[in-house]
Amino acid sequence: MDPSIIIADDHPLVLKGLNDFLNENNYNVLASAKNGKEALALIKAHVPDIAILDISMPFLTGLEIAEKCKKEKLSTKIVLITFEKDEAIYNKAKSLGVYGYVLKEFALEEIENCIDSVTKNKSYFSPELIEHIKVSKAPENLNSLTKHEKNIVSLISKNKTGVEIAEILSISTRTVEKHKSNIIRKLKLESKQNSLLIWAKENEQFI
Known part of the structure; x- marks a missing residue:
């Protein structure tokens, strides 16, 4: 069964591009939002399997939404899309139980692999991000x-x-x-x- 998905991004072209791509590939996109407040309302209303969120949005950031979902014990798995390769943001996302972190420049290339991993309860983080913050060496x-x-x-x-x-x-x-x-x-x-x-x-x- 295809996972139900909600997407949110405050950039109209990015939102449309992602929405069109997912629909063309037969993903079950329930709704889309253009800011964090709308995104959280949609998540609470639909409790989708996956919410794909831009990190930087008006009213609520993707991280703030992830934090609220964790506090309210919502089952929706959060995937963040961003240009940020910041280790502190990455660590914050991990601590909030975020399942996916996809860099925007690779979003359309990686989002299918990300959704597939998350559906199997496996986290997905852009390889480019992992390489950038040098977490690939075993401690x-x-x-x-x-x-x-x-x-x-x-x-x-x-x-x-x-x-x-x-x-x-x-x-x-x-x-x-x-x-x-x-x-x-x-x-x-x-x-x-x-x-x-x-x-x-x-x-x-x-x-």
């Missing part, structure tokens, strides 16, 4: 983790909560939190919120 301290700890990190990278991880691995949530603390210590991460999630997303391909 040396990854080997310090046990197989069990790597399993937990892998589940974290898939946006699983502590409760969900406990259920999947048949352990208590307290044990999950203890493992997470050990992982943070071994990886020498900052103890601030989302540091482990960001690390897990960045290194997903090595786990």
Whole structure:
């Protein structure tokens, strides 16, 4: 079954180009929006499988929409399209559980692969972006983790909560939190919120 899609971009030509491309390729585009406020309203009304959002839009940015969707536990998977190759924005997107990050100059080339990956619950980030921010080298301290700890990190990278991880691995949530603390210590991460999630997303391909 084709995923239902909503798209949003404040540039009319970009929005039309993306909308036409998806429709020509028989994707199920439910609606389109020209600003962040409209996009969020459409997401809440339709709860599409995927929302393809420009990062920079009036009223609400793509990142702000992703944050609101996460807080309200909406099932829509967020894909961001942007010209930005900024590592801080990339990390923020990862921490919010964004599934896709496509650079606009490659949008029409990559969007089908991105949608295919996201539909299979796999994240997709433009190869050009990954190369640009140099996250393609496996971290040396990854080997310090046990197989069990790597399993937990892998589940974290898939946006699983502590409760969900406990259920999947048949352990208590307290044990999950203890493992997470050990992982943070071994990886020498900052103890601030989302540091482990960001690390897990960045290194997903090595786990």
